[in-house]
Amino acid sequence: MKSLWINPVLNKEIKLRFRSFKSFLGVFFYLFALGGIAIGFILINTVFSYSSTAIFRPEQSRTMFMVLSFVQMALVLFMTPGLTSGVISGERERQTLNILLTTPQTSTSIILSKLFSSIAYLLLMMVASLPLYSIVFLFGGVSPSLLFQIFGLYFVTMLTIGSIGVFFSTVIRKTIVATIITYGITLFFTVGTAFLTIISMQFSAFQNVNQTSVFPYITSVFNPFIILLNSFEEGLSNEINNASGIAFPLTAAFIIAFLLISFVCLFISIKKLRPNMKEKKGEA
Amino acid sequence: MIETINLTKRYGSFTALNDLNLKIEKGTVFGFVGHNGAGKSTTFSILATLLAPTSGAAFVNGYNVSTEAKEVRNHIGYMPDFFGVYDQFKTVEYLDFYGASYGISPAERQILIPQLLELVNLSNKSDVYVDLLSRGMKQRLCLARSLIHDPEVLILDEPASGLDPRARIEMREILKELKNMGKTILISSHILPELAEMCDEIGVITNGELVASGSVADIQEQLQANKIINVKLASDLEKAVLFFEDHHRVSTVTKNPNRDMLSFAFTGNDEEQIALLKKALDHGLAILSFSQEESNLEDVFLEITKGVDFA
Numbered sequence A: 001m002k003s004l005w006i007n008p009v010l011n012k013e014i015k016l017r018f019r020s021f022k023s024f025l026g027v028f029f030y031l032f033a034l035g036g037i038a039i040g041f042i043l044i045n046t047v048f049s050y051s052s053t054a055i056f057r058p059e060q061s062r063t064m065f066m067v068l069s070f071v072q073m074a075l076v077l078f079m080t081p082g083l084t085s086g087v088i089s090g091e092r093e094r095q096t097l098n099i100l101l102t103t104p105q106t107s108t109s110i111i112l113s114k115l116f117s118s119i120a121y122l123l124l125m126m127v128a129s130l131p132l133y134s135i136v137f138l139f140g141g142v143s144p145s146l147l148f149q150i151f152g153l154y155f156v157t158m159l160t161i162g163s164i165g166v167f168f169s170t171v172i173r174k175t176i177v178a179t180i181i182t183y184g185i186t187l188f189f190t191v192g193t194a195f196l197t198i199i200s201m202q203f204s205a206f207q208n209v210n211q212t213s214v215f216p217y218i219t220s221v222f223n224p225f226i227i228l229l230n231s232f233e234e235g236l237s238n239e240i241n242n243a244s245g246i247a248f249p250l251t252a253a254f255i256i257a258f259l260l261i262s263f264v265c266l267f268i269s270i271k272k273l274r275p276n277m278k279e280k281k282g283e284a
Numbered sequence B: 001m002i003e004t005i006n007l008t009k010r011y012g013s014f015t016a017l018n019d020l021n022l023k024i025e026k027g028t029v030f031g032f033v034g035h036n037g038a039g040k041s042t043t044f045s046i047l048a049t050l051l052a053p054t055s056g057a058a059f060v061n062g063y064n065v066s067t068e069a070k071e072v073r074n075h076i077g078y079m080p081d082f083f084g085v086y087d088q089f090k091t092v093e094y095l096d097f098y099g100a101s102y103g104i105s106p107a108e109r110q111i112l113i114p115q116l117l118e119l120v121n122l123s124n125k126s127d128v129y130v131d132l133l134s135r136g137m138k139q140r141l142c143l144a145r146s147l148i149h150d151p152e153v154l155i156l157d158e159p160a161s162g163l164d165p166r167a168r169i170e171m172r173e174i175l176k177e178l179k180n181m182g183k184t185i186l187i188s189s190h191i192l193p194e195l196a197e198m199c200d201e202i203g204v205i206t207n208g209e210l211v212a213s214g215s216v217a218d219i220q221e222q223l224q225a226n227k228i229i230n231v232k233l234a235s236d237l238e239k240a241v242l243f244f245e246d247h248h249r250v251s252t253v254t255k256n257p258n259r260d261m262l263s264f265a266f267t268g269n270d271e272e273q274i275a276l277l278k279k280a281l282d283h284g285l286a287i288l289s290f291s292q293e294e295s296n297l298e299d300v301f302l303e304i305t306k307g308v309d310f311a
Ligand SMILES: Nc1ncnc2c1ncn2[C@@H]1O[C@H](COP(=O)(O)OP(=O)(O)OP(=O)(O)O)[C@@H](O)[C@H]1O
Pocket: B011, B014, B016, B034, B035, B036, B037, B038, B039, B040, B041, B042, B043, B081
C-alpha cells in the first residue's frame, strides 16, 4: 500500500469529480442554501424584528451558529449518500470496472480512493462555507474550539455515511438500489434514532425514577443531530447519561461507534470488490 | 504461456465451462471460436482474474490466476467484449491513468503514450475527449490501453466486434504487428475466416466444452474425413445414383435432376476416393466432373457444432 496520496485511482477520481460541471453546481447550491439561511436569519433578527434596536447581539450570533451547524449537518447527511453510493456500482454500470480491476491496483486502494475523493469534495464545500462562519465570529459568541469540534463531527459523519454508501455500492449491482438503501439508513440514523430516543425517554419517565434504561443512550449514540445538539447543550448529555446509567461520554461513544461501522463497511467492501479467490498473503 | 487444467465454471446448476483444458505456447496466436453463450467470455474473465473458477486451475506465464492474481494482472493485457470509458478524460489522460495504475513513471508515460497512439492510429485524436471517439476508435484505444504495460499475454474478447470492414482490417493489421512483436495472443471472434488468417491455432468451444483444437490445417483435416463430393453426369443420372448408393463409404446421396448432378458424403481417404472414381468410370458412367467441395472454416464450425443443442 505504498503512498495512498499519490495513488493513481485517487488522482483520477479527484480529477474527474472536480472537472464536472455538476460538481461546480453542487458547491454553488450548497453555499447558496447555507448563505441564504444565514442572511435570512440576520434579517429576521434585525430589519424585521420588532425590537427597537436593530443590532445583532452575541446570543443571537450563537443561535445563528447553531442553526448553521444543523443545516450544514443536514446537508452533509443529504449529500454523502448521493456522492458515495454510486462509486463502484456506477463504474460497473458504465462497464469501466472490469478494466480497473484487471490493473494491479489493490482493492484497498480502489475502495479508499473512491471514499476519499468523495470526502475531499465534501470538505471542499465545508471550506467554501467557512467565510459564512466568519459572520458569526464577527459578532462573537462562539469559540473556535467549538467550531473545530463541530467540524470534527461532520468529518466522522461523512466518513461513516460515506463508507456505508461505498459498501452498498460494492455489494449491490444497481446504483439506484444502493442509493435508496443508503438514504434509508441515513434516515434511520437521523429521524429513526431521534424518534426512538424520544420514545424511550418518555417511557422511562413513566417508570420508577431509580430504574435506568440503556435504550436512550444506544439510540442517541447513533444520531449525529443529538450529538451535535449535545455540543451546544451540555445538559442534554447529562440527562441521557442519567437516564441510562452509563457515564461514558456520549460524543466519544458516537465517534467510536461510527468509526467502527465505517471500518466494518470498508473492510467488507475491500473483500467483496474482487471475486473471492485465495489471494496470497499481504495482498488485498 | 497460458494453460488451463480442468477449468470449470458453474452458475448455480448451470455449467458455463466444463473441464476446459488448453495449452497455448508463448508467441502463439490462439483463436477461440464458439457460438453465443459457448463460454468464451467466461474463460477470458477467469484468465483476467475477474471471475473465480468453480474448480480446476488456470495459469498465465506460470502464475495461478486464483492465488497469484496480482502477478497475472501485471502480465496480461485484457480487452473485454463490452467496455466503457471515463467520458471526462481526454485520450492522452485516459492512457495516462492506466499507465499510472500499472506503476509506470510519468516520464516513461510521456514517451510511451504517443507511441501507443501511433500504433493504433489515433495520434490525431490525442486531445479529444474519449467520449467523442467513434466506436472503432474506442476499440483501438482500449487495445492501446491493454498494451500500456507491455504485457506478454494479450486476452482480447472479440476485439473486432461492431467494427466496419475497414476497421476490421485495420484491427487485424495491428494484431499482426503485435504477433510479430512476439506476444502471446488469445482472441475470440465469431468471424472464422478472419481468425483463420491470423491465428496459429484455433479452439472450438460449444456449451462450455472444447470440442476441437489445433492448427487451422488440423481442424480442417478433421473435417476432411467427411467430405462432400459433387458429380456431374452427361447421362444416366439414375444409374449413377444406384451405383454410388451401393458403395460402403458413401452416404446421403442427393440428386439434382435439373442439372444432371448428384452429391454425396464420402468418408474415405484420398486413395479410396481415386479408386471410387476409377470404379465409376469402369462401370460405364458418363462423368463430366467429379469434384470435392471446398470446405471453408464456416463449414468447419457448423460441422463441428452440428447436433449441438444451441438452447
Ligand atoms: N453471471 C452469470 N450468471 C449466470 N449465467 C451466466 C453468467 N454469466 C454468464 N452466464 C452464462 O454462461 C454462458 C457462457 O457465457 P459467455 O459470456 O462466456 O458466452 P460467450 O461465449 O462469450 O458468448 P458470446 O459469443 O455471446 O459473447 C452463457 O450461457 C451465459 O448465459
